[in-house]
Amino acid sequence: MNTKPFSPYVPRPVTLVEKTKLSDFVTRFTFEQDNGRPLAHKPGQFVNVSMYGIGEAPFSISSPPRRTQNTFEIAVRKIGAVTSALHELKPGAKVGIRGPYGSSFPVMKFVGKDILIVAGGLGYIPLRSLLFYQLRHRDEFNRMVLMVGTREPKERIFVDEIADLAKSGDVEVLETVDMPDETWKGNVGVITTLLPKAELDPANTYVAMVGPPIMYRFVIAECRKKGIASDQIFVSLERKMKCGLGKCGHCQINELNACIDGPVFCYTDIEAYQEAI
Amino acid sequence: MTTYTVYKEQLPGLFEKWSESYALYVPAKLREGFYDLVPWKRDLEIAWDFDVAYNSPKRFLFPPREALITFNRKTCEAEPVFEAPPQILFGVHPYDVKAINQLDQLLETGSPDQNYVRRRAATVVMGYEPLTVSPTAFWASVGAASAAHGYDLYWTKIGPAAFTVEVGSARGEELLSMCGPLVPSTAGDKEGARRAKARVLFKARHNGLRYNWEETPRLLSKSWDSPLWRRYSQMCLACGSCNLVCPTCYCFDIREEADDQLEEGVRYREWDGCMLESFAKVAGNHNFRPKAQDRYRHRYFRKGKYIYDKIGELGCVGCGRCVRACTAGIANPLKVFNELWEETAHEH
Numbered sequence: 052m053n054t055k056p057f058s059p060y061v062p063r064p065v066t067l068v069e070k071t072k073l074s075d076f077v078t079r080f081t082f083e084q085d086n087g088r089p090l091a092h093k094p095g096q097f098v099n100v101s102m103y104g105i106g107e108a109p110f111s112i113s114s115p116p117r118r119t120q121n122t123f124e125i126a127v128r129k130i131g132a133v134t135s136a137l138h139e140l141k142p143g144a145k146v147g148i149r150g151p152y153g154s155s156f157p158v159m160k161f162v163g164k165d166i167l168i169v170a171g172g173l174g175y176i177p178l179r180s181l182l183f184y185q186l187r188h189r190d191e192f193n194r195m196v197l198m199v200g201t202r203e204p205k206e207r208i209f210v211d212e213i214a215d216l217a218k219s220g221d222v223e224v225l226e227t228v229d230m231p232d233e234t235w236k237g238n239v240g241v242i243t244t245l246l247p248k249a250e251l252d253p254a255n256t257y258v259a260m261v262g263p264p265i266m267y268r269f270v271i272a273e274c275r276k277k278g279i280a281s282d283q284i285f286v287s288l289e290r291k292m293k294c295g296l297g298k299c300g301h302c303q304i305n306e307l308n309a310c311i312d313g314p315v316f317c318y319t320d321i322e323a324y325q326e327a328i
Numbered sequence: 329m330t331t332y333t334v335y336k337e338q339l340p341g342l343f344e345k346w347s348e349s350y351a352l353y354v355p356a357k358l359r360e361g362f363y364d365l366v367p368w369k370r371d372l373e374i375a376w377d378f379d380v381a382y383n384s385p386k387r388f389l390f391p392p393r394e395a396l397i398t399f400n401r402k403t404c405e406a407e408p409v410f411e412a413p414p415q416i417l418f419g420v421h422p423y424d425v426k427a428i429n430q431l432d433q434l435l436e437t438g439s440p441d442q443n444y445v446r447r448r449a450a451t452v453v454m455g456y457e458p459l460t461v462s463p464t465a466f467w468a469s470v471g472a473a474s475a476a477h478g479y480d481l482y483w484t485k486i487g488p489a490a491f492t493v494e495v496g497s498a499r500g501e502e503l504l505s506m507c508g509p510l511v512p513s514t515a516g517d518k519e520g521a522r523r524a525k526a527r528v529l530f531k532a533r534h535n536g537l538r539y540n541w542e543e544t545p546r547l548l549s550k551s552w553d554s555p556l557w558r559r560y561s562q563m564c565l566a567c568g569s570c571n572l573v574c575p576t577c578y579c580f581d582i583r584e585e586a587d588d589q590l591e592e593g594v595r596y597r598e599w600d601g602c603m604l605e606s607f608a609k610v611a612g613n614h615n616f617r618p619k620a621q622d623r624y625r626h627r628y629f630r631k632g633k634y635i636y637d638k639i640g641e642l643g644c645v646g647c648g649r650c651v652r653a654c655t656a657g658i659a660n661p662l663k664v665f666n667e668l669w670e671e672t673a674h675e676h
Contacts, residue, residue: 055407055408056408056410056442057408057442058396058397058408058409058410058442058443059439059442060396060397060408060582060595061397061406061407061408062397062406064403064404064405101399101404101406101595103399103400103401103404103406103584103586103593104399104401104584104586104590104593105584106582106583106584107582107584107595108611128611130611130612131611134611145403145404146404147399147404147406263614264614264616289610290608290610290616291607291608291609291610291616293580293581293582294580294582296438296439296441297438297439298434298435298438298439298441298578298580299579299580299581299582299597299600300578300579300580300600300602301579301581301600301607301608303608303626303630303634305629305634306629306630306633306634306637306638311438311439325552326616326617326626
């Protein structure tokens with residue numbers, strides 16, 4: 052048997068098994084690792100997906116860790132060359148992946164505590180991994196609150212799933228949209244308008260948030276106003292990631308590399324970095 | 329440390345021998361005032377008094393474009409690509425040896441960069457004490473006047489036809505002895521080398537930081553909001569020349585190409601530059617460093633603070649290449665750091 056010399060840049064093949072449309076531009080992709088092994092990721096981590104001949108791009112893993120299955124999910128917005136090519140794929144097609152890479156949400160810190168999950172726009176995609184991992188071990192956690200903010204009703208993703216969560220009683224769900232249309236009956240306003248609606252116990256609440264860059268500053272300020280300490284707030288920061296190995300320099304946040312030091316950061320650790328939030 | 333004395337007339341024989349099994353690069357004059365390391369050939373005139381090689385030695389260890397993998401689009405299988413030609417870099421000034429040491433530290437730690445590691449292992453570095461100093465250089469003031477390690481041999485010209493050669497590795501000593509027995513340097517020759525170093529250091533001190541270089545990270549931590557960043561960067565053309573010529577810049581992009589049948593392809597990395605407008609731009613066109621000032625400041629923080637915080641040395645070795653390459657005349661770590669020092673001096 053020939054053993055290939057190791058290179059961290061060599062992706063491994065995975066096969067698309069399912070494709071589900073989530074909104075006009077967002078699709079969920081379920082892949083199966085050809086090597087038959089579970090992906091063994093942690094909530095908040097990402098994979099680099101290779102569309103050979105087009106390019107490679109990082110995507111948050113949307114499924115909770117699975118120890119017995121070799122499948123995992125990503126949810127992708129069609130916005131550039133790689134993501135458009137992904138949308139063309141049919142089940143059975145193969146792509147390459149590297150990873151999982153990056154830091155993850157410290158789930159063990161949340162045991163016995165309240166968790167507030169704040170998802171702005173596509174931020175629900177990575178948070179879903181954390182949410183369903185916690186739900187699998189629901190009795191280990193105290194209150195679970197999910198806040199979802201979307202720009203327009205038609206951009207909402209995982210609509211049925213979120214409705215089911217609300218019905219299940221395991222999670223308190225609060226939703227809002229910035230720009231309602233005639234179909235929308237719920238809250239209207241940016242995601243920060245949801246925070247005053249939830250009665251939180253600041254000493255026992257951890258916060259996990261993912262959203263567009265503009266969201267963090269305002270949600271963090273609201274959380275701090277409620278008395279939640281900086282070290283109880285966890286954010287996942289998007290940056291341009293290329294190598295995923297802390298070398299290529301694109302994803303730097305001051306001296307941190309979002310790909311290896313992040314993407315999940317405790318707010319205390321990045322408060323002092325001007326480029327972070 | 330073992331030091332031998334080698335005479336000029338021995339060099340053609342050595343070069344000849346080395347070039348049989350290595351790609352050998354030596355300093356030569358391209359045109360008035362421009363020098364570079366070029367492939368050695370017989371009768372090539374060596375520019376012993378070159379002040380700085382226009383391009384930094386990083387290109388030999390980290391080529392501008394380097395294949396990482398080959399792939400098959402149909403099967404989705406990929407193979408690693410490693411190229412590591414044996415090569416000798418003859419005539420690397422100490423500040424550039426320092427720059428190589430820095431690349432070693434940054435690329436070989438964490439997830440080791442396998443492509444770099446292999447090229448580096450196949451590369452023999454022959455350091456060389458400069459005789460002249462580039463007008464834009466300031467290496468003597470940033471702790472880069474000498475390199476304690478990182479070379480296989482270190483050459484110092486001690487007269488019109490003689491060199492002392494310090495041995496840095498067994499590989500270096502073996503290469504040096506390929507044309508016959510070696511003569512250990514006399515105390516006199518060693519003294520000659522010491523003086524040569526003192527002479528060039530004296531010249532190098534004409535230009536320098538006005539403060540101890542180790543203060544740079546502290547100085548920068550007070551300078552995030554300095555008006556200097558805007559003052560300089562408003563003239564930035566975002567051309568990335570400073571990144572290209574810098575011996576310690578190693579940021580890269582990853583791209584790929586497929587053949588005309590779209591079956592096989594190669595994924596490669598290519599030098600990128602943090603001064604380019606799109607460097608931190610993500611899908612959806614959000615740019616995390618939208619302004620020239622953000623990008624310009626990032627480069628100086630990286631050189632003066634971020635790298636220092638990691639390895640205890642400045643990310644700038646004072647070669648002065650960016651000063652020369654910048655078309656807008658704004659890339660100048662010496663001027664920037666000195667001005668920030670003046671600005672913050674009253675706070676001490």
